[in-house]
Amino acid sequence: MLSSPISPLDMIGRLVGYATVSSDSNLVLIDFARDYLDSLGIQSRLSFDDDRRKANLFATIGPDRAGGIVLSGHTDVVPVEGQPWQSDPFCVDRRGERIYGRGTSDMKSFIAVALSTVPFFLSVGLRRPIHIALSYDEEVGCLGAPRMLRDIVAHLPRPALAIVGEPTSMQVANRHKGALAFRTILTGRDGHSSAPQRGLNAIVFASEFVSFVAQMAEDYRMQGPFDQSFDPPYMTFNVGVIRGGTAANIIARSCEIVWDFRPLPGVDSATVIQRVKRFLNESLLTRMREQVPDAAIEMAPLYHVPPLRPETDSPTEALIRLLTDTSNSVGVAFTSEGGQFQQEGIPAVVFGPGNIEQAHQPNEYITLDQVDACKQFMERLAAWAASPAAG
Numbered sequence: 367m368l369s370s371p372i373s374p375l376d377m378i379g380r381l382v383g384y385a386t387v388s389s390d391s392n393l394v395l396i397d398f399a400r401d402y403l404d405s406l407g408i409q410s411r412l413s414f415d416d417d418r419r420k421a422n423l424f425a426t427i428g429p430d431r432a433g434g435i436v437l438s439g440h441t442d443v444v445p446v447e448g449q450p451w452q453s454d455p456f457c458v459d460r461r462g463e464r465i466y467g468r469g470t471s472d473m474k475s476f477i478a479v480a481l482s483t484v485p486f487f488l489s490v491g492l493r494r495p496i497h498i499a500l501s502y503d504e505e506v507g508c509l510g511a512p513r514m515l516r517d518i519v520a521h522l523p524r525p526a527l528a529i530v531g532e533p534t535s536m537q538v539a540n541r542h543k544g545a546l547a548f549r550t551i552l553t554g555r556d557g558h559s560s561a562p563q564r565g566l567n568a569i570v571f572a573s574e575f576v577s578f579v580a581q582m583a584e585d586y587r588m589q590g591p592f593d594q595s596f597d598p599p600y601m602t603f604n605v606g607v608i609r610g611g612t613a614a615n616i617i618a619r620s621c622e623i624v625w626d627f628r629p630l631p632g633v634d635s636a637t638v639i640q641r642v643k644r645f646l647n648e649s650l651l652t653r654m655r656e657q658v659p660d661a662a663i664e665m666a667p668l669y670h671v672p673p674l675r676p677e678t679d680s681p682t683e684a685l686i687r688l689l690t691d692t693s694n695s696v697g698v699a700f701t702s703e704g705g706q707f708q709q710e711g712i713p714a715v716v717f718g719p720g721n722i723e724q725a726h727q728p729n730e731y732i733t734l735d736q737v738d739a740c741k742q743f744m745e746r747l748a749a750w751a752a753s754p755a756a757g
Contacts, residue, residue: 371485372402374741375465377478378732379458382467388442388505391419395441399423399481399500406484413517415510420502422514424522427484428492428751432523435685435751436497436712437744438511438530438703439477440504443469449728463734470732471720476531476740479719483744490752497525501703507547507669511703515710527682528707531718532700533725533732536739538686539716540695542702543596544673546635547606547626550575550646553662554654556612556619565617566658569610571650572621578645579603579625582638593630595697601638602699603627624668628699631673672705674714682715689746698722 372380384395400410403425410425426434446455446468453459455468465475480498487496502510518525532539552575554566583603592599603625610621629635646663654661676695677683686692695715700722707714719736750756 374479374482377482381474385456392441392502396421422510423500425498427487428495433526434495436525436528437480438499440501444726451728464731466731471533472725475732476718479740487748492751493757494751508671528714530702530704530716532702532716533720533722538695539698541676541697542674543628545671545701547668549666550623551664555658557617559615568621569618631675671701674704682713
């Protein structure tokens, strides 16, 4: 058994110390969490990615029955390379009322508070189970959570609701945008740059596509649809990566563009995709093949994260309102696994400590009052789950 409890702040330090950047394995953190829970007599269920380099963890505290509350968080963090950190990003640095380190806000503090509260969960005699759900690769498209959800639905009692602990400053976010990302590759013909008429420069045509994406972004910014609960209140587009060409004196044979868009709940993403495909096939590719008959354009999906839609009479919202003085609901522009829980019929909200404005930044931090507020919520949740009302 565990020799002594781990405080929320010490647990934050341990989790931040695991450099679980999405490009790397998260197993060191998952192994720690599994061993920690095992020391408390709690078994964990793991679901792995195809290479078994990454894993989700799902653990149940309390009775093995349907109707539980999921506390969901992702274990991966974004890279720190090129950012001007003032301290080691993978070693927490407390300065006054702030704790600095990669993942303090997004979102290891929520996970840390949940794990450190497990002994309290055990002590109160839960009538309704509380589940800890830790996923991989949220930062690159919420790739781990669907595999975990499939495992839950197939093999475990169905939870009643889910709380996703992304940073909302402990406000209830009952809606967020979706996210769809694509890789578009244009292939032309290479050759010597002194004779451009004999080749087809993929970068030139790719630049037209980038301009097209920028024009779509402007169209939706000006014409909507709009939802003022989001910042910004319209669908957004972003070109994140461009790779193409090999040298200044070689006509670029290929150019790759990675881009995404973030639809509002209720927007038909298929219409956006069709608009893009029409431009690529009917405008760009037609003109490319007039010069080079075997020119090609490929558009492949990278991920599709569904939006979180507001639900009338959501039991998750109702529970949080019961346990806190929160009365308003907000929308957030970022994505989470909340929409994936919702698609499986498990009502979800986003509700966690920290501020999203600190996420992905150098010198990311969370304030102590946010950690304390999250701890108080966890304890109130445990007391409710142990009460006759939860039975």
